[in-house]
Amino acid sequence: xxxxYLYIVSRLIVYLLVIFTGITLCFIIPRITGASPVEVVITRxxxxxxxxxxxxxxxLKETLEELYGLKGSLWEQYIAFLRRLFMGDLGVSLxxxxxxxxxxxxxxxxxxxxxxxxxxLISWILGNLIGGIxxxxxxxxxSNLLTGFSIIVxxxxxxxxxxxxxxxxxxxxxxxxxxxxxxxxxKPTFSLEFILDVLSHALLPALSIITVSYGxxxxxxxALSITTKNEDFTRFAEIMRLDKHTVLYRYVIRNxxxxxxxxxxxxxxxxxxxxLALEVVFGYPGLGNLLYRALINSYYNLIxxxxxxxxxxxxxALLILDFIYPFIDPRIRYx
Amino acid sequence: MKKGKTIKLPKEFARFTWRNKGFVxxxxxxxxxxxxxxxxxxxxxxxxxxxxxxxxxxPPSWKYPLGTTTLGQDLFWLLTWALxxxxxxxxxxxxxGLAIGALLGFIAGYRGGNLDRAIILVADIFIAIxxxxxxxxxxxxxxxxLNIGILGVLYGILTWGMPVRNVRSMILSLxxxxxxxxxxxxxxxxxxxxxRHYFPYIFPWISMAAINRMFGAIGAEVTLAIFGLSAIDExxxxxxxxxxxxxxxxxxxxxxxxxxxxxxxxxxxxxxxLTSVGLNIxxxxxxxxxxxxxxx
Amino acid sequence: xxxxxxxxxxxxxxxxxxxGGGEDSRYVRAVDDISFSLYNSEILGIAGESGCGKxxxxxxxxxxxxxxLVLLNGDVIYRIGDEEISIRDRRFKRKVQxxxxxxxxxxxxxVLNPVMRIKDHFFKIIQAHFRDIDERELYEDIEKHVQRLxxxxxxxxxxxxxxxxxxxxxxxxALATFLKPRVILADEPTTALDVINQRxxxxxxxxxxxxxRNTVVIVTHDMGVHAQTAQRLMVMYAGKIxxxxxxxxxxxxxxxxxxxxxIDSLPFIGDKKRRPSLKGRPPSLLNPPSGCRFHPRCPFAExxxxxxxxxxxxxxxGHYVSCFKWERM
Numbered sequence: 001x002x003x004x005y006l007y008i009v010s011r012l013i014v015y016l017l018v019i020f021t022g023i024t025l026c027f028i029i030p031r032i033t034g035a036s037p038v039e040v041v042i043t044r045x046x047x048x049x050x051x052x053x054x055x056x057x058x059x060l061k062e063t064l065e066e067l068y069g070l071k072g073s074l075w076e077q078y079i080a081f082l083r084r085l086f087m088g089d090l091g092v093s094l095x096x097x098x099x100x101x102x103x104x105x106x107x108x109x110x111x112x113x114x115x116x117x118x119x120x121l122i123s124w125i126l127g128n129l130i131g132g133i134x135x136x137x138x139x140x141x142x143s144n145l146l147t148g149f150s151i152i153v154x155x156x157x158x159x160x161x162x163x164x165x166x167x168x169x170x171x172x173x174x175x176x177x178x179x180x181x182x183x184x185x186x187k188p189t190f191s192l193e194f195i196l197d198v199l200s201h202a203l204l205p206a207l208s209i210i211t212v213s214y215g216x217x218x219x220x221x222x223a224l225s226i227t228t229k230n231e232d233f234t235r236f237a238e239i240m241r242l243d244k245h246t247v248l249y250r251y252v253i254r255n256x257x258x259x260x261x262x263x264x265x266x267x268x269x270x271x272x273x274x275x276l277a278l279e280v281v282f283g284y285p286g287l288g289n290l291l292y293r294a295l296i297n298s299y300y301n302l303i304x305x306x307x308x309x310x311x312x313x314x315x316x317a318l319l320i321l322d323f324i325y326p327f328i329d330p331r332i333r334y335x
Numbered sequence: 336m337k338k339g340k341t342i343k344l345p346k347e348f349a350r351f352t353w354r355n356k357g358f359v360x361x362x363x364x365x366x367x368x369x370x371x372x373x374x375x376x377x378x379x380x381x382x383x384x385x386x387x388x389x390x391x392x393x394p395p396s397w398k399y400p401l402g403t404t405t406l407g408q409d410l411f412w413l414l415t416w417a418l419x420x421x422x423x424x425x426x427x428x429x430x431x432g433l434a435i436g437a438l439l440g441f442i443a444g445y446r447g448g449n450l451d452r453a454i455i456l457v458a459d460i461f462i463a464i465x466x467x468x469x470x471x472x473x474x475x476x477x478x479x480x481l482n483i484g485i486l487g488v489l490y491g492i493l494t495w496g497m498p499v500r501n502v503r504s505m506i507l508s509l510x511x512x513x514x515x516x517x518x519x520x521x522x523x524x525x526x527x528x529x530x531r532h533y534f535p536y537i538f539p540w541i542s543m544a545a546i547n548r549m550f551g552a553i554g555a556e557v558t559l560a561i562f563g564l565s566a567i568d569e570x571x572x573x574x575x576x577x578x579x580x581x582x583x584x585x586x587x588x589x590x591x592x593x594x595x596x597x598x599x600x601x602x603x604x605x606x607x608x609l610t611s612v613g614l615n616i617x618x619x620x621x622x623x624x625x626x627x628x629x630x631x
Numbered sequence: 632x633x634x635x636x637x638x639x640x641x642x643x644x645x646x647x648x649x650x651g652g653g654e655d656s657r658y659v660r661a662v663d664d665i666s667f668s669l670y671n672s673e674i675l676g677i678a679g680e681s682g683c684g685k686x687x688x689x690x691x692x693x694x695x696x697x698x699x700l701v702l703l704n705g706d707v708i709y710r711i712g713d714e715e716i717s718i719r720d721r722r723f724k725r726k727v728q729x730x731x732x733x734x735x736x737x738x739x740x741x742v743l744n745p746v747m748r749i750k751d752h753f754f755k756i757i758q759a760h761f762r763d764i765d766e767r768e769l770y771e772d773i774e775k776h777v778q779r780l781x782x783x784x785x786x787x788x789x790x791x792x793x794x795x796x797x798x799x800x801x802x803x804x805a806l807a808t809f810l811k812p813r814v815i816l817a818d819e820p821t822t823a824l825d826v827i828n829q830r831x832x833x834x835x836x837x838x839x840x841x842x843x844r845n846t847v848v849i850v851t852h853d854m855g856v857h858a859q860t861a862q863r864l865m866v867m868y869a870g871k872i873x874x875x876x877x878x879x880x881x882x883x884x885x886x887x888x889x890x891x892x893x894i895d896s897l898p899f900i901g902d903k904k905r906r907p908s909l910k911g912r913p914p915s916l917l918n919p920p921s922g923c924r925f926h927p928r929c930p931f932a933e934x935x936x937x938x939x940x941x942x943x944x945x946x947x948x949g950h951y952v953s954c955f956k957w958e959r960m
Contacts, residue, residue, distance in 0.1 A: 017460055030476050151605070151609070159561060160557075160597050160600050163576075164597060233743055237744065243758060254746050258746075280562065291471070295471070303471075330745070
């Protein structure tokens with residue numbers, strides 16, 4: 001099992017490097033562009049038309065610099081930045097003072113995680129299963145139909161499909177709600193009524209993600225399935241007259257799944273950011289909308305916090321996938 | 336060594352198009368879009384950056400084929416400009432990242448050793464980091480200065496990771512093939528090896544990758560626009576969406592404003608995909624062989 | 632009867648269809664009008680250069696005729712007990728394949744499922760061929776079977792990549808002999824192996840044939856392999872049989888010019904002379920030469936050889952040749 005330990009350790013190292021690099025980039029980017037977030041706030045305040053005493057403005061500037069971690073030399077800032085991150089402190093939000101950014105994130109987090117987890121799992125499983133079968137029976141009519149469908153949907157960004165669905169099922173045919181996580185004015189409780197309300201609001205966004213991701217998984221899996229179907233070992237299974245479903249599941253699909261797991265890992269970043277944009281379009285109360293609000297109002301700390309957080313989240317998801325992989329591929333597990 | 340004869344070119348092409356209807360459909364749609372973008376936009380009577388050049392909120396009619404927006408713009412001409420800019424961003428982003436990635440991938444594969452390992456590590460890190468978030472971060476700070484050119488280049492700079500891996504693996508497998516050894520032993524110079532032998536293999540992949548990366552670049556611009564970070568004064572497919580969403584087009588019943596960029600994007604992506612798949616089949620040496628008589 | 636016929640191959644034409652211009656699809660004539668018989672309890676070797684059609688013939692023998700391969704003409708009939716069953720029969724695949732006749736394809740290095748343990752390969756065979764048996768009860772039998780083939784019991788719980796090339800080849804042979812077939816078809820069973828493993832596999836095949844008293848067909852271009860294993864030897868050229876006889880006859884007393892030159896070209900220990908070899912290259916199966924396929928390279932060719940195809944005649948007991956000039960050899 002020595003090979004497995006080596007593998008795990010190397011993946012952990014890459015994980016740490018990814019987070020480290022990402023966070024450092026997060027730190028550097030705002031500071032080298034020359035534009036100062038403090039100035040942004042000051043300018044915004046000035047645009048409201050009021051007159052402020054210069055001493056007040058100066059005091060404000062200093063407070064802001066402290067708040068945004070912009071005090072001191074670059075190196076001092078960096079160390080402070082890292083130290084605070086290590087403690088899980090992402091800074092404090094300016095307008096929702098003194099709510100820490102991490103609290104804001106935690107409030108929106110469950111919505112995004114719930115949506116992403118559910119949709120990614122379903123679409124990956126469905127896409128790979130059906131794609132695998134469609135690849136194995138490649139010349140049938142239904143296989144070609146499914147392929148055509150997936151070709152059309154897989155390249156569309158989630159939010160575009162979301163808009164189409166909204167146009168269809170909310171606008172032209174008023175069936176489902178257009179936006180939000182739950183109906184306005186309703187208090188979140190654990191009642192069946194509320195849960196159904198949440199589900200009806202989540203249906204269209206979830207459907208958008210599921211359809212597109214399914215399409216993507218389907219197409220690559222089908223191609224892989226066709227290739228695997230023609231491999232020597234699959235041919236040999238057919239020579240040995242093994243059961244058709246043994247060949248389909250344990251030979252073709254099982255082997256084609258390996259590169260699909262890797263493919264999922266590579267796509268994670270895009271899935272994540274795509275979902276965030278989807279939330280904006282649907283007004284869904286997750287991280288995406290939080291980011292949107294932060295951007296409109298230039299909530300610097302919140303933006304920084306969200307960016308740092310997403311790097312961490314995606315990298316961790318990647319790590320989890322990396323850990324799962326040896327369990328599927330015996331060639332990694334045993335020497 | 337060619338045995339047998341190849342069928343005359345037009346006939347072969349005709350059969351190819353019949354077999355690959357998807358490719359034809361995709362290419363036709365794409366051509367129409369490109370003509371709109373780079374042909375029609377020059378005839379536009381309106382400057383896309385100006386508002387109130389047409390009556391507001393007019394549904395599609397003969398005078399305004401796609402309707403007008405709440406900002407008083409003719410949607411049809413706006414679309415031609417938006418297509419042009421979006422495609423420009425697509426090209427820029429795609430080619431920039433491809434150039435960087437292909438070059439680094441080539442070096443990594445050809446040189447090998449520690450340099451190879453270092454490049455791969457950095458590439459992996461960049462693949463893992465959700466780069467769009469970084470672009471959002473950059474965009475949030477230098478809001479006013481994001482224009483079309485910068486968007487494209489920015490996207491390219493941050494997405495060079497995948498091309499590195501792909502080019503590197505191609506180079507590695509090419510190096511091991513026998514003709515490489517023959518080349519080296521017979522004294523061909525490095526540049527001759529690269530151009531005469533490797534290029535025919537890498538070139539199809541590069542053309543494919545160039546098209547495939549356009550999805551990412553155009554999509555990134557639209558995603559940024561949704562967050563309000565694209566070049567909102569310019570006309571792109573993304574900014575059309577941004578303004579439509581901002582003015583609550585759907586809730587107010589101005590559905591054509593949302594429909595236009597949405598459907599156009601869908602058409603653009605689908606046609607690009609079909610074209611690229613068709614191109615892949617055409618260039619793929621294995622299927623190419625099946626199209627000509629001969630061989631053994 | 633000990634040496635009764637188990638398989639009869641009659642006038643088999645098996646071509647590969649190549650899509651060329653659409654209208655005129657061309658055919659690669661891999662197996663062109665071949666007839667012979669397989670007998671119980673023998674080892675038949677099939678020899679010939681690359682591209683002479685021997686691998687295709689083996690596939691046809693197994694009934695593995697999938698597009699682009701088409702069986703244009705002829706038949707292969709197996710005799711099992713009182714029953715005769717042809718490869719064209721719909722029941723052939725279910726009743727004969729792997730049970731009565733097994734097939735070991737080329738490149739046996741990569742025919743095992745990378746994500747399945749060896750024992751599961753056996754289990755799947757049992758599952759597929761015997762519906763109502765619980766495969767786990769037969770685990771002991773599987774163990775004994777692989778041990779008799781020289782494999783350690785640990786191999787069963789391993790994955791294919793953990794085994795060496797030679798072991799993997801033995802596993803494949805174990806899988807092929809598990810259901811105790813009457814005919815075993817092996818396509819180049821030793822080509823990818825080093826010399827030591829080659830010998831091991833050949834000894835194994837000989838031993839299996841001796842113990843199970845069944846028929847083994849070995850296809851290879853390596854005449855050394857045939858010298859060690861084959862009792863009867865069939866030489867193919869460009870899709871046709873040129874000579875079929877006992878191994879000894881082929882090596883010492885062949886009638887066909889091609890076979891003669893082939894044998895003469897083989898070196899032996901202590902040999903110092905320069906060996907003659909054939910000029911030219913084997914013909915294209917897409918457009919084979921007229922008449923006798925060998926005439927362009929044959930040093931004894933005459934006009935008749937260009938015009939007509941020589942029939943396969945029995946020149947002595949069990950010795951068949953396809954050449955107009957066999958008497959003068």
